[in-house]
Each structure stands twice: as C-alpha cells, then as structure tokens.
Amino acid sequence: MLHGLTIKKILPSIITYMSLILATIVTDYFLHLTKLVWIGRYFGIVGTGFILLSFLYSLRKRKLLKSGSPKTFLQAHEVLGWSGALFICVHGGIHFNAIIPWMALFFMLIVTASGFVGRYLLESSKKELQKSRQHLLNYQLSNEEIEKELLYDSLLVDTMQKWRKIHLPLTTLFIVFALLHIISILLFW
C-alpha cells in the first residue's frame, strides 16, 4: 500500500523527466530531417537564457526580489528549467567531443533530476504542514497568503534543508562547467 502510494507520488516526476529525454530525441530528429541541424548551435544560447531566467525563483526565495507570488516563481522555475534543459540537450546532442561541455550537460541532467526530487519533497512537506496549520484559516487569510506561508515554512523543513545541501553544490558544479564552456567558446569563437 505504502509502496503503491510512493510510486503514485513519484510517477509524475519520472514521466516529466522522461518526457525531457523523449522531447530531445524528437526535436533532434526533426532538425536532422529538415536539415536544420545548424540551429542546434544557437539553442545553447536560448537554453542558457531560459535557465538564467529560471534562477529568478532563487532571488525571490531569498527575498532579493520583493514582489510576485513565490508559487508563481516556483512554477516558472520548473517550466523554464525544463524548457532550458530541452534546448541545451538538443544543443549538446549525442556527440562526445569535449569533456567540459559534456560535464556541464551531465550536471545539468543531474540537477534537473534533483529538482524533481526537490519538488516531490516540497509537495510532501507542504501536505504535512497543511495538516498542522489548519488554524491559519481561522485568521481569515486569503488562499494566496496561506500558500505563501506554507511555501516558506516548507522550505524550512529538515528534509528540504538536507536536499538543498546536495542540490546547491550540484547546481554549482553545473554553473562552473557551463561557464567554462561558454567562456572558452567566446574566446575561440
């Protein structure tokens, strides 16, 4: 029973992750079919832009950005992260030419997978907190305000902190190797 429930909970994340791989293969195939492979080179720039925009969530979470619903920022982070990863995967393709860009791609896929684990943990934490915070409704707060409270509280849950201890160094590795790749490409353009 418990096993079944866990599978039901993680299945959407697995499907979303697998859809990234499938979308990459389909897009790459389409580009080859239409002889538009050269576009893949510029997908790197587009993907990087999407991923940079997805980091706005981190700024909102750390309250460096003051306005906007954190939930909306989180949703945008997920959508932009997934789309950016798709562009980067197509850009990288299945070519094993250089170590630095491949390490960047490898860590991006690991960070994406870790992001899905984080989303699952966040949802679980929120559900747990929701049970114990029903009294918020008694203060006649709006749904959005309650959602905001729950999101901030859930980020403080121990599991989330443990997950962040892994997710942030992995993200750092991705950023470092991506930057080395970008700088080297710009220098030898």
Place this chain on the structure above:
Amino acid sequence: MKILTTALASTVFGIALILLSPYYAINPGVISRGHEKIKQDCFLCHTLAAGVEKYSAQIVML
C-alpha cells in the same frame, strides 16, 4: 562554504583540464585529418576573442 569550495575546486579542475589538453577539454567538433598534428595548439589558428584569423590555417598547412 561548501558551495565556495565546490566552485573553486571545479574551476581549478576545469582550467587545468583545458590547459593540459585543450582539444579533449573544449573542442566542440571533430578536427580534420590535416590538422591532426596541431590539434592541441589552438593558438596556431585561433586568436583569443577574435576567432580564426583569415589566413592562419593556410599558413600552417604551408
């Protein structure tokens, strides 16, 4: 602190890799057979931040 250490260590590792073997570290494609002997010396044809100079590749081949 952990993040800073990770960033520093990976940067040093990446730069060392680039300096030791630029061809395997950063070359985005397969080099032609004619350029096989010069594959580790990027600066024979490339100029930093200026790309490939017009005649440099031909000069090397001569």
